[in-house]
Amino acid sequence: MNNEWPLWEVFTQKKSGLPFEHAGSLHAPDKEMALQNARDVYSRRNEATCIWVVETKNIVSSTPEDVGSFFEPSNDKIYRHPNFYKTPGAAFE
Amino acid sequence: MIKDSEKELEKKFQEKIDRGESIEPKDWMPERYRKQLIRMMGQHAHSEIVGMLPEGNWITRAPSLKRKAVLLAKVQDEAGHGLYIYSGTETLGISRDEMNSELLSGKAKYSSIFNYPTLSWADMGAIGWLVDGAAIINQTALAKCSYGPYARAMVRICKEENFHHKQGYEILATLMKGTEEQREMAQDAVNRFWWPSMMMFGPSDKNSPNSEELMRWKVKRFSNDELRQRFVDRTVPQAENIGIKIPDPALKWNEETRHYDFGEINWEEFYNVISGKGICNKERLQARNEAHDKGAWVREAALAYAKKQASQEFAA
Numbered sequence: 001m002n003n004e005w006p007l008w009e010v011f012t013q014k015k016s017g018l019p020f021e022h023a024g025s026l027h028a029p030d031k032e033m034a035l036q037n038a039r040d041v042y043s044r045r046n047e048a049t050c051i052w053v054v055e056t057k058n059i060v061s062s063t064p065e066d067v068g069s070f071f072e073p074s075n076d077k078i079y080r081h082p083n084f085y086k087t088p089g090a091a092f093e
Numbered sequence: 094m095i096k097d098s099e100k101e102l103e104k105k106f107q108e109k110i111d112r113g114e115s116i117e118p119k120d121w122m123p124e125r126y127r128k129q130l131i132r133m134m135g136q137h138a139h140s141e142i143v144g145m146l147p148e149g150n151w152i153t154r155a156p157s158l159k160r161k162a163v164l165l166a167k168v169q170d171e172a173g174h175g176l177y178i179y180s181g182t183e184t185l186g187i188s189r190d191e192m193n194s195e196l197l198s199g200k201a202k203y204s205s206i207f208n209y210p211t212l213s214w215a216d217m218g219a220i221g222w223l224v225d226g227a228a229i230i231n232q233t234a235l236a237k238c239s240y241g242p243y244a245r246a247m248v249r250i251c252k253e254e255n256f257h258h259k260q261g262y263e264i265l266a267t268l269m270k271g272t273e274e275q276r277e278m279a280q281d282a283v284n285r286f287w288w289p290s291m292m293m294f295g296p297s298d299k300n301s302p303n304s305e306e307l308m309r310w311k312v313k314r315f316s317n318d319e320l321r322q323r324f325v326d327r328t329v330p331q332a333e334n335i336g337i338k339i340p341d342p343a344l345k346w347n348e349e350t351r352h353y354d355f356g357e358i359n360w361e362e363f364y365n366v367i368s369g370k371g372i373c374n375k376e377r378l379q380a381r382n383e384a385h386d387k388g389a390w391v392r393e394a395a396l397a398y399a400k401k402q403a404s405q406e407f408a409a
Contacts (some may be wrong), residue, residue, distance in 0.1 A: 003396060004190045007183070024246070025180040027189060029392075041176050043167065045253075061245035064120045 005029045007056040010038040012048035020052055028053075110311050114242040117185035126310055127185050129303065130240055133312065134182040139203035141175035143377050147211040148220060156214060163260050170257065174250050184384050205363065206289050208371030215268055215275075215282035221261015223283070223290040223328070229254045230324050231294065239311040244392060262331065269335045276336075284333070284340045285301045291355075292363045294321040300360075307388035312339045 028034035343356030
């Protein structure tokens, strides 16, 4: 064999206005077939109104080993959250 | 940073699982966890794919256009389920080609239920109701398993399985309201598929060698026997509801345990079918190989076309 079709990641949007979500992956020889296969595999029951496909090799991901140092900078900035602030008496909700 | 030793990593891995967190493809995992999941998920995906064959057998002979459309949709779903799980398994580092050749060569196992023949239309009812019913119970448990991609595939599958389950029950319910001959046909299908469905939960807990480890890793959340009991408890009232008899003389409601007691499974048959001596083992593999070989030109043509398009795009 060794003639495997490239791997693609599939992202679906349930309704316009909603964010795209990773649905899964699939093999397809080119982008047209990747889209068609994505529809057949991941939206047989109207799970999507729009689909993105991207070749898996083009996805850039952070790695679990870096998780600490990579996300650390946001840990000590509690002043980015609204509950950091005291707003005596005033109604904000 | 000092690299953690294997022991240390394994301890952190277990703690993560104990906290109820998921393991994702790039996380460190023990080699054995990876291997066990590749084995389980591979078998599961193969089962979905081979599972299309016994039902595909009746598509051209479905009794009405409605039943035919439903059966086609169901078989297409099974293909989809196979694909979700295959791609989930690939995140563990095995290629689709490898898995495929393991299935085609007979090296990989798949659920023994699909090595039984489908002799009458009523079998489509029995398979949907019993086989998919058993599968739902297994898969609902797996939807909470520790490996993220597997759990996510299961959530998707469980949503679709309910249609399979109900359409099967409806086929049997309809036959049971029909002629004497149709009722016999329905009962005969259940007689043949009941015990093989019970076997779908695997060996009994006392003979399940992988269970302890898989439970500790939260790949399995319930034991084989627990899930089997759940299946019986759920299925018996459904059978009574349409007048189907479960072919087990030992089956009886136990007021004390609040569960049904049931008879012993024929384990010799179970191990025979698993080891390739079932009625249809050969036929199923042959059909898969034939489909694969006959489809080779399509795969090659699609790839050649894609390459040509890509080179033209590049030139332009």
